[in-house]
Amino acid sequence: MNRREFALSSMGAAAAGAQVTGEPVGTGVIGTGNRGAYLLKVVLGEPGAKVVALCDTKPDRLDKAATMAARDTPVTFSDYRRLLERKDVQAVFIATPCDLHAEMSIAALQAGKHVYCEKPLGIEPASLGELLRVARSAKTVFQAGQQMRSSRNLQQVAARLREGIAGKLVMIKAQRHAGDDLAHEGPSADWFFDAKRSGDVIVEMAVHNLDACNWMCGSLPERAAGFGGALVWANVPPGRTNMDGYTLSYEYRNGVKMSFTQVFFHPNGMPGSGQFFHVFGTEGGVDVSSGTFYPRARGAKPVKLVESAEERSSRDAHVAAFYECIRTGAKPPADVAIGVTGALTAILGREAIYRKRMMEWRELGVDI
Ligand SMILES: NC(=O)c1ccc[n+]([C@@H]2O[C@H](COP(=O)([O-])OP(=O)(O)OC[C@H]3O[C@@H](n4cnc5c(N)ncnc54)[C@H](O)[C@@H]3O)[C@@H](O)[C@H]2O)c1
Structure with missing residues (x-):
């Protein structure tokens, strides 16, 4: 769709809160590092x-981003509050370090902006609770950067699980294993x-995987217990407080039991690396990533649950969905409740590991 077609189609947008001016949405990007530069590229398209x-x-990052976006001649700021004061900024992308997300999102919503905030939406329960309250009373669109929610294949798998293809769900086994640590000088x-x-690696990275488990399970965890730490890279880089490996168990409100591990030391070539989500039910199991159902009945053949290739990468589709919601007033694929519950699921696991005891969801003190 070109800008003129967009202008015409947006004229028809009647839903409350929808952008109906027909003008392109004035967009600001806060945090133009690795992820912010990627989002900027997608927004320019x-x-x-x-x-x-x-x-x-x-x-240096700001200059690089300004050069990328030279076509649109953006103004540049070092203080995000100045950016939020601009009337021509209707939507903002927030891609700063995780500890700033909740505070910046709340300020942007209170300034009347549509907000796309990178995951995790926050790293502590109290600020997540506050963000939930503010976003729910805002008239603008709020979307979390949990782009797996815009994957058509995953949407199809989740729908088939809801229909009961695997019977009653009983267990999930999932993991996120990498061969190496993030670059220590990166x-x-x-x-x-x-x-x-x-927020530690579980909140910073595994929030994607844990949110996908919540989604496939169709429920939220009740409690978690587990162990972990900096097992291979203790104090590397110096002062490090992030874990590099952990193992966790969750029990969901619908009774599903889950086992999840994340490591940064899975040797190259050793089987079982990478990410997977295996969902087990009374009638069989689903390999979520390939979208395949394996019936338990002897001799029954695997069933493909998804169409072949993704039409568009879920990351780009997620940005497109944000603008679509601004135009139409539709509910975003990763709304504030999904973003907050994903972050809280990760925090629940992190706190169980840190405190070396079982943590109950209610201890987080956030009413969803
Ligand atoms: N959705 C995904 O798959 C995905 C992928 C990568 C990163 N992320 C998330 O994106 C966020 C950024 O990650 P990154 O890899 O781009 O990190 P990064 O360090 O490359 O970029 C962060 C940028 O924020 C800037 N910044 C810091 N404080 C600021 C402030 N007060 N005001 C304005 N800018 C400020 C930094 O200077 C830096 O340029 C993280 O929360 C990360 O979890 C999400």
Whole structure:
């Protein structure tokens, strides 16, 4: 769709809160590092968007982003509050370190902006509870950067599980295994290894996987218990507080039991690496990533639950969905409840590991 077609189609958008001016949505990006630069590239390819402002505290990143977006001549800021004061900014993308997400999202919503905030939405229950309250009373769109929710294949698998293809769900086994640690001198090293800024690896990264488990399960955890730590890279880089490996068990409200591991030391070539989600039911199991159902009945053949290739990468589709919701007023694929419950699921597991005891969801103190 080109800008003119977009302008015409948006004229028909009648839903409450929808953007009906027909003009491209004035967009700001806060945090133009690795992820922010990627989002900026996708936004520049969106027919209904114009990049009007950019913000980063690091001048080199800001300059690089301004060069990328030169077509739209954005203004640049080092203080995100100045960006939020701009009337021509209607939507913002937030891709700063994790400890800033909740505070920046709340400020952006209170300034009347549509907000796409990277995952995790927050790293502590109290600020997540506050964000939930503010986003629920806002008239603008709020979307979490949990792009798996925009994967058509995963949507189809979740729908088939809800229909009962695997019978009553009883167990999930899932993992996120990498062969190496994040680069110790890399561009995100100034915050990533500090659990007070990242929320630790379970909140920073595995929030995607845990949200997908919640989704496939159709429920939320009641309690968690587990163990972990910096097992291979203790104090590397110096002062590190992030874990590099852990194992967790969750019990869901619908009775499903889950086992989840994340490691950064799965040797190259050793079987069982990477990410997977295996969902077990009374009638068989589903390999979520390939979208295949394996019936338990002897001799029964596996059943493919999804169409073949994704039409569009789920990451790009997720950004497109955000603008579609601004135009139409539709509910985003990863709304604030999904973002907050994903983060809380990860925090529940993290706290069980840190406190070396079983943690109950109600102890988090956030009413969903
Ligand atoms: N959805 C995904 O799959 C995905 C993938 C990668 C990263 N992320 C998330 O995106 C976020 C950023 O990750 P990254 O890898 O881009 O990190 P990064 O370090 O490359 O980028 C963060 C940027 O934020 C800037 N920043 C820090 N404080 C700021 C402030 N107060 N105001 C404005 N800018 C500020 C930094 O200077 C940096 O340029 C993280 O929360 C991460 O979890 C999500």
